[in-house]
Each structure stands twice: as structure tokens, then as C-alpha cells.
């Protein structure tokens with residue numbers, strides 16, 4: 019345990035490699051009074067389901083839950099954009115005392131009539147769990163009445179952590195899977211899971227696979243469509259990115275439909291290339307393998323010289339990484355190494371024990387590893403370890419910059435594609451712009467009158 | 469039947485406003501009593517506007533808490549906040565969840581104090597802010613009122629300071645107000661004051677609580693003030709700090725419009741003259757003169773242009789008054805709060821100016837604003853950044869003012885208030901109208 023005062027109950031969630039020898043405790047509920055960077059179960063569900071663009075997403079609860087999440091993510095759609103609207107039943111005192119099933123029913127009806135969605139997701143938030151509305155019954159009734167799937171998502175914020183929200187989302191999606199059949203079954207076909215098409219990333223990745231001769235049946239859920247999801251059980255393989263969010267669905271599909279899955283990451287040169295090769299290997303098809311080799315060679319060759327240029331300028335800089343899922347942290351550590359940067363602080367909001375073991379392995383001696391951290395810890399460790407760069411989400415940005423530490427947004431809200439090969443170049447450019455910016459010199463130097 | 473579903477809400481929930489208000493009290497940390505998500509979402513929302521570190525703790529309800537009550541969590545949270553932040557004041561705001569399960573915050577807090585008897589603990593204040601009590605602006609008012617209820621002492625005295633309750637304005641506005649009071653040479657207490665906590669300088673070391681804010685000890689003296697000025701024409705009396713002090717401590721209250729535009733700013737400066745006994749300092753006379761002159765310079769560009777405005781009720785009222793002053797018309801006015809008599813005030817204002825009657829919404833969402841805009845048309849949107857999508861879909865420019873501004877830098881620095889702030893808004897709006905005209909013109913005129 020490093021030498022800053024950490025809340026006692028959090029000591030098992032902060033680890034310094036080389037000094038400490040214990041198992042990091044994780045997947046705990048956040049501690050009361052600690053300013054956790056986590057959101058809630060609802061957040062987890064919404065993150066996963068939200069990019070389904072031809073469904074309406076109705077948040078059943080008081081206004082806040084919907085208002086704060088209106089269009090906060092950069093998930094793009096090539097067609098309908100229903101996911102960019104915010105719908106709420108905006109419960110008031112009367113609803114809370116008398117129940118709001120009727121209001122929910124009317125809301126769903128209004129939305130269906132107005133937007134003609136292909137499905138509706140109804141998120142039950144905290145209050146709904148307390149007032150006891152039978153959301154399932156309303157959804158069943160509306161499914162019949164409107165003849166579209168109206169799917170309840172049990173995402174009451176207090177009933178667990180963000181991971182439970184992922185689970186609820188996977189269950190909701192699983193209700194759609196297998197409810198329609200494709201015209202033809204393609205043998206060389208995959209679903210991509212845990213890819214949310216931030217800044218068009220899913221499109222890039224889909225293109226890679228298509229160039230390899232692979233057919234992408236459905237992306238969960240980037241640029242997602244209800245109909246594709248329905249048919250997704252006919253794909254031969256599920257390619258799952260991101261640690262926690264969609265593994266549950268892959269497991270459910272394996273059990274019910276026998277679809278195998280592999281876990282990949284599309285972030286960084288190595289991981290992206292692996293993600294392509296793994297799929298090629300799975301299909302044991304020479305043609306596919308050859309195409310993959312050619313593709314990887316071309317893409318890597320295209321960006322490597324430029325990366326080396328960045329590396330020259332960035333060599334020896336230090337980074338702090340605090341992200342939602344631990345898988346992303348793994349990729350980031352590797353990607354940063356490619357451009358000459360070592361990670362001195364690494365952590366996630368939702369890592370599992372296995373994740374933290376991997377993190378420990380990947381990190382250098384002296385690196386601090388944290389689970390479900392807070393601004394006090396993050397800023398103190400960043401300073402102590404003299405980080406030049408912080409990679410995190412919107413909530414960490416001002417904290418880092420206030421202290422004169424460069425920042426790169428690697429969260430769901432970013433508008434710059436960081437996945438795949440093109441993404442790697444964007445990433446390096448972002449890192450370079452913030453780390454080498456001259457503005458920080460004013461932070462470090464004393465003012466003339468000091 | 470009224471609509472059941474709210475689309476693209478213009479308003480946010482009560483604890484958000486309360487959290488913002490508490491950011492303006494020195495050495496204070498806020499905890500939301502409820503589950504984790506609410507606090508995190510509100511932090512994110514505020515950070516995107518202010519671009520400053522903003523810590524809001526949560527008592528992190530679990531299923532057990534929801535069943536057995538939040539006492540234990542609250543106590544643990546208070547302990548943890550005390551040791552990590554060493555605050556002078558912990559402000560606890562309830563949420564929908566804690567209110568719905570009927571958790572009694574005040575009881576939990578008095579138990580906590582009993583438990584800690586003899587030990588040094590921070591001051592603790594609780595506010596009841598379930599979202600169904602109103603929108604973010606009501607939460608803001610509730611927090612400020614609760615602060616003076618909790619801390620004010622004594623009775624009004626003619627030699628006491630002036631209380632200023634500016635409501636939800638920008639950091640720049642707060643700094644401006646302080647300089648105005650300074651110029652009038654009158655002691656004052658402004659509650660809240662987040663001008664430094666939410667727009668501070670760079671740091672050498674991490675500050676768990678950013679420096680700045682109204683000192684807690686100053687709050688006691690709001691009770692002995694010679695008078696209170698509160699910006700707000702449609703505040704519910706129960707949520708008005710000035711009204712509370714008038715009733716309980718005999719402090720005369722001036723409830724005046726937010727000073728935007730000449731008319732509303734005149735009221736503010738006149739009130740200040742009266743309350744301070746100092747006549748309007750020269751610099752403000754000069755600025756007012758410049759403003760009148762600028763109205764003249766701008767009048768043709770803006771005349772008859774029709775505006776779609778939205779935001780907190782009192783903000784909309786003052787902006788409406790300003791736009792009518794310069795010869796613009798109102799097409800749509802969307803108030804997001806639950807102001808008392810908002811619509812009537814607006815109707816009176818428009819009639820007094822012989823203006824076109826706008827479509828007026830109370831407690832509106834952006835879908836309503838959009839539909840109204842479609843029906844009435846308009847030349848310019850004036851309001852926070854959340855109107856951007858509609859403005860873009862109609863291809864009508866948006867002038868970003870108020871809160872929140874999530875897609876531009878500097879939202880916290882927009883100066884809206886007084887003659888000087890109005891000058892800035894005038895330039896902003898006029899130039900946007902000119903820019904639109906220029907870009908639609910087939911000739912690249914370089915003189916306008």
C-alpha cells in the first residue's frame with residue numbers, strides 16, 4: 019500500500035506492484051462517501067443497448083436518469099437515429115404514490131405511434147424498483163398490442179454495479195436473438211460484440227473483416243438494428259471485444275445455439291492484428307488467411323513509420339490510465355508502449371480478479387493498480403508518479419488538466435475513432451498533441467511575480 | 469390528455485441544482501443520499517459545462533439500504549468524507565430514491581451527531597430534493613434557502629451587510645456582482661459564490677475541495693443584514709432565501725428580475741442605491757450610456773427578428789425583456805422550471821411591448837420547443853447548448869448563453885448581468901444575425 023492516506027475500506031483496492039502482495043478486491047459496491055467514478059446499473063445497460071438505432075429507449079423513472087444520458091455517447095448510425103433521443107416517463111409525486119404502469123403504457127404507445135420503431139427497450143430505474151410497477155407485465159401487454167418486441171431492462175441503479183447493468187442488457191438482447199431467420203446461412207460469418215461504433219469504429223472493423231472475406235451478421239450494438247440482432251444466432255462465431263459488457267450474451271448464445279466465441283480487442287496494432295488473425299484461424303480457410311496477412315501487412319505498413327515519428331518525441335513519458343473496463347486498460351498499456359510511453363498508474367471501474375492478475379503481469383515494477391478509484395486517489399498518484407498523460411473519461415479530464423497533466427479521452431463519449439489501425443494513428447496524434455503541448459510549461463513554471 | 473412521455477428534457481433534477489449551489493460554499497462537500505449513478509451523472513453534467521474537477525459523493529445505496537433504510541450508509545459516508553476531504557460543511561441532498569423509501573435524513577444526522585458527541589465533526593446540513601419537487605433551478609433555491617435557515621442568526625440591523633442571492637448565474641456574473649457591490653462600497657454576503665471553486669486557476673497540488681466560496685461563518689450574518697436582494701420574479705416563496713429572512717429575521721427583501729437588459733439592470737442598480745446609500749458610481753453611468761448607444765448601433769440589424777428562447781424561468785423572463793427592448797420579437801418561450809406565474813408575467817411583458825404573442829411553455833421539454841418553433845418559425849435561438857440539434861435541423865443560428873454549455877468552451881465565463889453583461893449579449897446576438905445575413909448573401913460584403 020503506497021504512502022498516501024487511503025480510506026481504510028479501500029486499501030485492498032489499491033496495489034503497488036513490487037511492494038504489495040495481495041489479491042485486489044473488486045466488483046464490490048462503491049463505498050459510501052467515496053466519490054466513485056462509476057455510474058450505476060442503469061448506466062451499464064444503457065451503454066450496451068443504446069446504440070441500437072431503430073429502437074426507442076424509454077427510461078422509466080424520474081427525469082434525471084434520462085436527462086443526464088441524453089445523447090452522451092458518440093455512437094453513430096448509418097440510418098435511423100432514435101437512440102439519440104431521450105425519452106422519459108418523468109415520474110412525479112403522484113406517479114410515485116399511485117404507481118406509473120398506466121403512464122408507462124401510454125408512453126410506449128405514444129412513442130410507437132410517433133416513431134414506428136422496430137423494438138422498444140424499457141429501462142426500469144431505481145424508483146421503479148421501489149414503487150413496484152410490474153414493468154414486465156406492461157411490456158408483455160404492449161408487445162402484443164403493438165406487435166413489436168417491447169423489452170424490459172431491469173436496471174435499477176442500486177441493485178448492483180455497472181456489470182449487473184451489462185448483464186441486464188445482455189438478457190434483453192438475448193430475447194431478440196433467434197426470433198428471425200436469415201435468407202441464407204453464410205458459413206464464414208461472425209457477430210462482433212462489445213463494439214459500439216463510437217466515431218464510426220464499428221464500420222472500420224467491419225470493413226477489415228469484409229476484406230478478409232468474412233460476413234458480419236450483426237454488430238452488438240454499434241450501428242445496431244433490431245432485425246440483424248434477431249438473425250444473429252446464425253453466425254458461426256462471436257467475436258467479443260471489451261472485458262465485461264457483452265461476454266454474458268456470448269455465453270448465452272453458446273449455450274443455446276452452440277455459437278463459439280473468442281475474446282479480442284480492437285485497440286492498438288498488436289491487438290487489432292490478433293483480432294483479425296484469430297478469426298482467420300478459426301475458419302481454417304487458406305484464402306481467408308492469405309487475405310488477412312495481406313491486410314495486416316498493408317495496414318501496419320501504412321501507419322508504422324508515422325508511429326515511429328511519434329515515438330521519437332514521446333519516448334520516456336509516463337501515463338496514468340483509468341478506464342471503465344480492464345480489457346481496455348490492457349490494450350492501452352500495450353499501445354502506449356508502441357509509442358514509447360510507460361504506464362505508472364492503471365485501473366478500472368469494473369475489473370474482475372482475473373483482469374487484475376493480467377494487469378499486474380503487464381505492468382512494470384512500481385506501477386500502482388486501482389479498482390473503483392476516486393479523484394483524490396487518482397490525482398495524488400498521478401502527481402506522485404509524475405504522469406505526463408492521463409487517459410480516462412470526462413470526469414477525470416479537468417482533474418488531470420488542473421494539475422498540468424495532458425489528457426486523452428478514452429471513454430464512450432469521445433468523438434474520435436481510436437480502434438483499429440486508423441484509430442491507432444489517431445490515438446498517437448491525440449497523445450502527442452496533449453503531451454507535447456507548450457501550454458503545460460506555464461503550469462510548471464512559476465509566474466514572474468512568484 | 470396530456471402527454472405521458474417527456475422527450476429531450478430541458479430541465480434536470482433538483483439535486484443537480486442543490487449540488488451546484490453548495491459548490492459556492494467554502495470548504496464544503498456534497499453528498500447525494502441515494503444510489504451511485506445519480507451523483508456520477510450529475511458530476512459529469514456539471515463538469516462538461518464548468519470544465520473543473522467537481523466532486524459529489526454518494527451514499528451508494530444497495531438493495532439492503534433500499535429495504536432497511538440509509539442510516540448506516542449515511543453515517544459511513546459522513547465518516548469517509550470527513551477523513552478524505554476534511555470539510556467544514558457536509559451538505560447532504562436527498563434523491564428520489566431515499567425520499568421514496570421514506571428515509572429520514574434529519575433523523576439520521578442527529579443520530580450521527582449523538583454518536584460523535586465530544587468529537588470534532590464538520591457541520592452537516594440536509595436538504596430534501598426529490599426530483600418531483602421541481603427542476604434543477606428549484607433545487608438550487610432550496611439549497612440556498614436551507615443554508616440561511618440553518619445558519620442565519622440574529623435580527624436585521626440597518627448597519628448590517630447586504631445579502632445577495634443571485635441564483636444560478638455564471639462564474640463571470642458572480643465576479644461581476646462582487647465588483648459591483650465593491651464599487652457601491654457596501655459590506656455584502658453573496659450566497660452562493662462558486663466563481664472561484666468552479667473557475668479557479670491551475671494547481672500545484674491536488675485540492676480535494678477547490679479554494680473559494682462563501683465562508684460558512686458568513687452565513688450566520690445573513691440574519692443581521694440590512695436587506696436582501698434576490699434575483700427571481702417567479703420563485704416559489706417557500707424556496708426563497710430572501711423571503712425566509714424577511715419573515716424570520718425581519719430582513720427587508722427585494723425580489724427583482726435577473727439584471728439583463730436596461731430595464732432589469734436599472735431595477736438592480738436602483739435597489740443597490742437605496743440599500744447602500746451610495747449613488748450610482750460613474751463607471752456604471754458610463755456603461756449604461758454606452759449600452760444605450762450600442763442599442764442604437766445595433767437596432768436595425770435586430771429589429772423584428774424573432775427569437776426562440778428557452779431555459780430557467782427567470783432567465784427566460786429577463787432575456788425576453790431585453791430582446792423586446794431592442795426591437796426583437798418572441799416566437800417561442802420555453803421555461804424549464806416550475807416558476808409561479810411565469811406565463812402570466814411573460815404575457816404581461818409582451819403586451820406591454822405590443823409584441824407578437826409567443827408560444828409559451830412551462831416545464832417544457834425540447835420536443836415542445838421544437839414543435840412550437842416549427843409552427844412559429846424564427847430567426848434565432850437564444851439559450852443553452854442543448855438547443856443545438858433543433859437549431860441545426862431548422863438551420864436557424866443558436867446563440868449560446870445560460871446553462872449548460874456543453875459544446876463550447878467558456879460557458880462559465882459568459883457575462884450576462886448588468887449593463888456590461890447586456891452589452892456583451894447584445895454584441896453576441898447582433899453579430900450572429902449579421903453573420904447569418906452575410907453568409908446567405910451572394911456578395912462578400914466587407915462592410916455591414
Ligand code: SF4
Pocket residue numbers: 079080081082083144481482483502505506509562563564565598599
Ligand atoms: S433518481 Fe432522481 S435524483 Fe437521481 S438522477 Fe434520477 S431524477 Fe435525479
Ligand code: SF4
Pocket residue numbers: 057058059060061079082083143144145173174175176503504505506507509565
Ligand atoms: S436513479 Fe438509479 S438508475 Fe437512475 S441514475 Fe440514479 S442510480 Fe442510476
